[in-house]
Amino acid sequence: MNFKIKSRIWIESEENVLLGEGRVHLLKAINKTGSLSKAAKSINLSYKKAWKLLDSVNKSAKHPVTVNSVGGKGGGGAELTDYGKSLVKAFDEINKNCWAFLDTQLEKIENL
Amino acid sequence: MNFKIKSRIWIESEENVLLGEGRVHLLKAINKTGSLSKAAKSINLSYKKAWKLLDSVNKSAKHPVTVNSVGGKGGGGAELTDYGKSLVKAFDEINKNCWAFLDTQLEKIENL
DNA sequence: TATCGTTATGTCTGAACAAATATAACGAAA
DNA sequence: TTTCGTTATATTTGTTCAGACATAACGATA
Numbered sequence: 001m002n003f004k005i006k007s008r009i010w011i012e013s014e015e016n017v018l019l020g021e022g023r024v025h026l027l028k029a030i031n032k033t034g035s036l037s038k039a040a041k042s043i044n045l046s047y048k049k050a051w052k053l054l055d056s057v058n059k060s061a062k063h064p065v066t067v068n069s070v071g072g073k074g075g076g077g078a079e080l081t082d083y084g085k086s087l088v089k090a091f092d093e094i095n096k097n098c099w100a101f102l103d104t105q106l107e108k109i110e111n112l
Numbered sequence: 113m114n115f116k117i118k119s120r121i122w123i124e125s126e127e128n129v130l131l132g133e134g135r136v137h138l139l140k141a142i143n144k145t146g147s148l149s150k151a152a153k154s155i156n157l158s159y160k161k162a163w164k165l166l167d168s169v170n171k172s173a174k175h176p177v178t179v180n181s182v183g184g185k186g187g188g189g190a191e192l193t194d195y196g197k198s199l200v201k202a203f204d205e206i207n208k209n210c211w212a213f214l215d216t217q218l219e220k221i222e223n224l
Numbered sequence: 225t226a227t228c229g230t231t232a233t234g235t236c237t238g239a240a241c242a243a244a245t246a247t248a249a250c251g252a253a254a
Numbered sequence: 255t256t257t258c259g260t261t262a263t264a265t266t267t268g269t270t271c272a273g274a275c276a277t278a279a280c281g282a283t284a
Binding site for chain 4: 225230238248254
């Protein structure tokens with residue numbers, strides 16, 4: 001039969017999306033590159049879209065997820081806070097667990 | 113904090129989507145109404161979109177999921193096969209299990 | 225054979241969404 | 255004080271996708 005079961009998960013706080021796969025992907029790229037514009041480029045996102053995503057994340061989180069600086073050495077940059085890093089880590093864990101769990105469920109379809 | 117964790121799952125067979133929440137919703141409505149057009153109306157879908165969805169489901173499934181008849185008494189109709197009914201049931205089960213599982217994972221975010 | 229409500233399908237239009245472009249503000253360092 | 259690469263934001267242009275509209279085919283029944 002060869003079925004695959006796929007999933008997307010996301011976390012909301014009061015009607016706003018806090019985290020989803022795209023946002024986590026972006027946060028990881030920021031962590032790697034140290035700037036929003038480089039992060040956007042590295043994952044093929046327009047700067048504007050990336051900025052909107054990050055802005056939305058920071059607005060719906062209780063604590064700041066990144067610290068962004070404008071001007072200065074190198075023009076500025078963005079980096080994850082400790083809170084941001086643990087959010088990314090927790091999301092990844094949950095996501096991986098979810099995949100593993102769903103794989104155990106697939107036989108219910110394949111045995112039909 | 114009051115975070116919510118949400119998910120969408122779907123099942124693919126060779127790059128084609130077999131089942132997802134929208135498709136299952138449609139199949140349930142077909143089962144209830146006995147026709148594709150009535151089902152579409154009942155869940156606020158255009159007939160065309162509903163038809164495309166159903167066509168795609170039947171094309172990617174190994175066995176027919178519905179039997180559609182054209183013309184005749186009442187103009188025709190559509191109804192689920194036994195295979196279709198068990199697909200719907202299995203999908204619903206997996207989906208509910210997934211929600212329950214994700215709820216157990218949420219504390220990982222809330223405790224940050 | 226005329227009627228009816230359905231399945232089945234093509235075309236066209238508008239609206240939502242994405243991408244491209246432009247530009248201001250910033251502040252460390254040369 | 256000039257330069258630089260960045261954050262931050264508005265405006266305009268393009269593209270995709272959903273919805274509306276139109277119509278053919280079908281076959282039991284009256």
